[in-house]
Amino acid sequence: MNLTLYVWRQSGPDEPGRLEQYEAWEITPDMSFLEMLDVVNEGLIKSGKEPIAFDHDCREGICGMCSQVINGVPHGPQKKTTVCQLHMRHFKDGDTLYIEPWRSRAFPVIKDLIVDRSALDRIIQAGGYISVHTGGVPDADAVLIPKADADTAMDAAECIGCGACVAACPNGSAMLFTAAKVAHLATLPQGRVEAARRVCVMTEAMLKEGFGSCSNHYECQAVCPKGISVQFIAKLNREFIKASFKKAGSY
Amino acid sequence: MRFLESPVGRKLVMTVSGLSMIGFVIIHLLGNTSLYYGADSINAYAKALHGLPPLLWGFRLVMLIMVSLHVFYGISLTLENRGAKTGKYAVRENVRSTFAGRSMIWTGLFIGAFIIYHLLHFTFQVIDPGTAASGHADALGRPDVFMMVVLNFRRLAVSSLYVCAMAALGLHLLHSLQSAFQTMGLSSDRTLPVIVRAGALAALLISLGYAAFPLSVLAGIIR
Numbered sequence: 001m002n003l004t005l006y007v008w009r010q011s012g013p014d015e016p017g018r019l020e021q022y023e024a025w026e027i028t029p030d031m032s033f034l035e036m037l038d039v040v041n042e043g044l045i046k047s048g049k050e051p052i053a054f055d056h057d058c059r060e061g062i063c064g065m066c067s068q069v070i071n072g073v074p075h076g077p078q079k080k081t082t083v084c085q086l087h088m089r090h091f092k093d094g095d096t097l098y099i100e101p102w103r104s105r106a107f108p109v110i111k112d113l114i115v116d117r118s119a120l121d122r123i124i125q126a127g128g129y130i131s132v133h134t135g136g137v138p139d140a141d142a143v144l145i146p147k148a149d150a151d152t153a154m155d156a157a158e159c160i161g162c163g164a165c166v167a168a169c170p171n172g173s174a175m176l177f178t179a180a181k182v183a184h185l186a187t188l189p190q191g192r193v194e195a196a197r198r199v200c201v202m203t204e205a206m207l208k209e210g211f212g213s214c215s216n217h218y219e220c221q222a223v224c225p226k227g228i229s230v231q232f233i234a235k236l237n238r239e240f241i242k243a244s245f246k247k248a249g250s251y
Numbered sequence: 252m253r254f255l256e257s258p259v260g261r262k263l264v265m266t267v268s269g270l271s272m273i274g275f276v277i278i279h280l281l282g283n284t285s286l287y288y289g290a291d292s293i294n295a296y297a298k299a300l301h302g303l304p305p306l307l308w309g310f311r312l313v314m315l316i317m318v319s320l321h322v323f324y325g326i327s328l329t330l331e332n333r334g335a336k337t338g339k340y341a342v343r344e345n346v347r348s349t350f351a352g353r354s355m356i357w358t359g360l361f362i363g364a365f366i367i368y369h370l371l372h373f374t375f376q377v378i379d380p381g382t383a384a385s386g387h388a389d390a391l392g393r394p395d396v397f398m399m400v401v402l403n404f405r406r407l408a409v410s411s412l413y414v415c416a417m418a419a420l421g422l423h424l425l426h427s428l429q430s431a432f433q434t435m436g437l438s439s440d441r442t443l444p445v446i447v448r449a450g451a452l453a454a455l456l457i458s459l460g461y462a463a464f465p466l467s468v469l470a471g472i473i474r
């Protein structure tokens with residue numbers, strides 16, 4: 001199959017960017033989206049042109065590096081699928097595809113389709129952890145956790161931190177990401193200890209990094225490659241309300 | 252971080268002020284239904300309300316504070332959220348968000364302007380003094396609110412404006428009710444779809460309920 005691509009090209013963070021047209025020829029339906037771009041890039045390199053820069057690492061949908069908005073939807077048209085796991089069989093011969101980077105003030109473009117997502121790391125650094133003693137490994141069943149809680153925590157922990165929620169949000173909010181981390185830890189006994197402090201400092205960090213705030217459009221859940229639910233945002237809000245009733249300065 | 256600096260804290264203020272306004276809107280709607288029972292009914296209702304000035308003004312003060320908070324945080328959060336985006340996507344598809352949700356700021360501003368007009372029109376009665384209830388007493392010597400409402404709603408331009416404002420209110424509520432539950436942390440995967448539908452139904456009932464007053468006057472049902 002042959003496709004026409006309009007790809008965002010930007011040589012550096014402070015350079016102006018623009019969409020450029022490319023033809024992708026002889027693409028097989030079994031290729032992944034990134035393999036299709038590899039083919040295009042080989043052509044560009046052969047003709048002495050600069051290849052399209054894009055992020056990727058595992059190519060099996062678990063690392064969260066791949067990050068492209070395809071025809072206006074982060075990670076493209078296939079539900080619960082990262083770009084690297086999106087296959088060309090979901091497109092038709094002759095299709096026109098617009099490929100753009102995540103757009104958010106907190107994610108500056110580094111080059112072409114690559115954005116800097118370290119703002120998400122700084123939200124984690126603010127409070128997305130639990131404090132434990134190092135030393136001997138505790139017995140695996142020393143702390144009992146109900147199955148339902150373990151399942152909920154695992155659902156939230158599925159977040160791979162790709163940032164598609166931010167890219168899709170009309171407000172550029174990182175609420176789904178932050179909520180997934182807050183909910184994951186607050187559901188487990190080990191995370192309860194610091195739950196009040198965590199929700200406060202993580203939402204504060206989110207604001208400081210220049211992310212917007214959630215106004216409940218739920219665009220994030222719709223594009224999330226892991227299908228993280230907005231019920232975790234409700235959970236974050238509950239945790240925040242609970243924390244607000246605690247003595248001021250308790251964290 | 253202080254409550255009012257937090258993104259969640261400010262949205263909780265939006266929620267509480269918004270819910271109290273919804274409460275007012277429902278009471279106001281129920282009170283207005285006295286229009287259907289004729290002049291005597293609504294004039295007596297208006298007179299009773301004005302018979303307790305401390306209560307009336309206390310209530311008005313609370314509403315003024317709620318509206319001000321809602322407008323202030325609504326505008327400042329919207330501006331902040333706009334600032335969090337850089338550039339627009341050349342192609343953009345909305346997968347789940349709704350027109351009602353994305354146009355909250357515009358329906359909100361329109362409703363705000365309408366409230367000012369409505370207060371000047373029917374509460375302070377300065378827009379059209381010729382029909383003002385304060386200047387016309389009914390048979391029992393009460394300000395003739397019924398006459399004022401009917402005379403005004405018989406004009407197509409006035410009625411259309413009221414109906415448009417109620418359409419905007421309906422759109423605004425369509426998003427706000429489910430949004431309020433989510434912000435207060437009262438929704439989950441199981442309950443959110445129900446809350447969204449119940450909220451839509453309530454939004455429809457409230458806006459249709461209000462729009463029915465000018466339409467009933469135009470249709471000659473209230474006269």
Ligand code: FES
Pocket residue numbers: 055056057058059060061062063064065066082083084085
């Ligand atoms: S490259 Fe790792 S998730 Fe796509």
